[in-house]
Amino acid sequence: xxxxxxxxxxxxxxxxxxxxxxxxxxxxxxxxxxxxxxxxxxxxxxxxxxxxxxxxxxxxxxxxxxxxxxxxxxxxxxxxxxxxxxxxxxxxxxxxxxxxxxxxxxxxxxxxxxxxxxxxxxxxxxxxxxxxxxxxxxxxxxxxxxxxxxxxxxxxxxxxxxxxxxxxxxxxxxxxxxxxxxxxxxxxxxxxxxxxxxxxxxxxxxxxxxxxxxxxxxxxxxxxxxxxxxxxxxxxxxxxxxxxxxxxxxxxxxxxxxxxxxxxxxxxxxxxxxxxxxxxxxxxxxxxxxxxxxxxxxxxxxxxxxxxxxxxxxxxxxxxxxxxxxxxxxxxxxxxxxxxxxxxxxxxxxxxxxxxxxxxxxxxxxxxxxxxxxxxxxxxxxxxxxxxxxxxxxxxxxxxxxxxxxxxxxxxxxxxxxxx
Numbered sequence: 001x002x003x004x005x006x007x008x009x010x011x012x013x014x015x016x017x018x019x020x021x022x023x024x025x026x027x028x029x030x031x032x033x034x035x036x037x038x039x040x041x042x043x044x045x046x047x048x049x050x051x052x053x054x055x056x057x058x059x060x061x062x063x064x065x066x067x068x069x070x071x072x073x074x075x076x077x078x079x080x081x082x083x084x085x086x087x088x089x090x091x092x093x094x095x096x097x098x099x100x101x102x103x104x105x106x107x108x109x110x111x112x113x114x115x116x117x118x119x120x121x122x123x124x125x126x127x128x129x130x131x132x133x134x135x136x137x138x139x140x141x142x143x144x145x146x147x148x149x150x151x152x153x154x155x156x157x158x159x160x161x162x163x164x165x166x167x168x169x170x171x172x173x174x175x176x177x178x179x180x181x182x183x184x185x186x187x188x189x190x191x192x193x194x195x196x197x198x199x200x201x202x203x204x205x206x207x208x209x210x211x212x213x214x215x216x217x218x219x220x221x222x223x224x225x226x227x228x229x230x231x232x233x234x235x236x237x238x239x240x241x242x243x244x245x246x247x248x249x250x251x252x253x254x255x256x257x258x259x260x261x262x263x264x265x266x267x268x269x270x271x272x273x274x275x276x277x278x279x280x281x282x283x284x285x286x287x288x289x290x291x292x293x294x295x296x297x298x299x300x301x302x303x304x305x306x307x308x309x310x311x312x313x314x315x316x317x318x319x320x321x322x323x324x325x326x327x328x329x330x331x332x333x334x335x336x337x338x339x340x341x342x343x344x345x346x347x348x349x350x351x352x353x354x355x356x357x358x359x360x361x362x363x364x365x366x367x368x369x370x371x372x373x374x375x376x377x378x379x380x381x382x383x384x385x386x387x388x389x390x391x392x393x394x395x396x397x398x399x400x401x402x403x404x405x406x407x408x409x410x411x412x413x414x415x416x417x418x419x420x
Contacts, residue, residue, distance in 0.1 A: 010129070025149045031152075061116045068118065069354075084117030088110075095168045124346045135331045227322070242312075245315070279397075287325075
């Protein structure tokens with residue numbers, strides 16, 4: 001009830017974009033986690049081809065965030081959000097209708113480009129509309145996003161009992177509804193005419209050394225957050241010998257997020273500077289990977305229900321700490337980004353932030369994957385967990401160091417009043 005009450009205190013545009021993110025994550029996660037299985041088992045594609053299809057989707061999104069951010073600044077976030085959701089509708093529909101490589105690659109490019117358009121645009125729109133309540137707005141954004149990430153796989157599992165095409169068309173239908181809702185309800189904001197070129201905007205942002213250093217320091221947050229879908233579920237399965245243990249990781253996180261996210265953000269906002277809480281959240285995320293290391297060997301699996309429960313506790317404790325760390329740090333990270341530059345470049349800052357941190361996180365995930373393989377071969381199952389803890393610690397220290405140098409904005413710059 002508190003979440004809904006807080007949501008109603010925001011402008012209509014923010015409320016719609018919160019619901020939009022619930023739909024975005026629901027549609028995304030009911031399809032993408034099952035795409036590889038569809039390509040291999042239903043279409044008979046090799047692992048290499050599947051890797052190309054999935055890689056193209058990810059590259060199209062991560063590499064083009066800068067385009068979406070600049071488009072939001074110059075054309076208006078509203079139109080870019082609508083265009084992104086429309087493209088995602090078309091891309092997901094192609095996944096349902098296509099069974100050859102050319103169509104699937106086109107679907108991957110379109111769905112990736114869609115995310116590159118609406119992700120920075122949504123965040124820029126929220127940052128502008130929420131004014132001095134950015135932290136609370138992004139806290140609610142995190143709640144809706146996490147809820148969608150839980151609903152999506154559950155819905156996808158049910159729809160797969162019919163077939164993959166039904167799942168893909170349902171996902172496309174969700175994005176079609178979001179597109180229509182935004183076109184009808186989302187207010188337009190007046191865009192100030194740009195005084196320079198797009199390349200000049202990019203040079204200005206990329207020349208902001210403090211901002212780039214901050215984006216690189218966030219490699220720990222993005223790398224460790226990704227382990228909610230890789231290392232932690234894998235650790236839960238190995239520790240207990242039970243496939244269903246992976247689902248408990250997401251359940252713990254979602255329930256914790258719904259219950260505590262807004263309370264945590266509102267309590268911390270008035271106590272201390274933003275950098276302090278970002279560093280604290282990153283440190284907590286680092287600490288989260290130590291309890292699961294205790295049962296990382298998974299030797300022999302669990303023996304009975306009681307043993308399964310006991311062996312799952314360290315992994316679930318780690319998941320809880322990781323979610324708490326994200327809940328502490330992420331809203332303040334999103335709040336801080338516009339403060340690095342001019343309000344007219346808010347979308348560009350978000351776009352470049354996701355490009356830089358996304359590339360760095362991809363490198364981090366490669367290291368974690370290497371540690372998982374190496375640890376499995378060399379009887380050192382603890383290795384990936386320790387790597388993750390070091391990533392988080394390095395990021396926490398990096399943010400603390402930037403704050404000590406005075407490189408971080410002390411408070412978000414006030415946004416201009418919205419023009420409908």
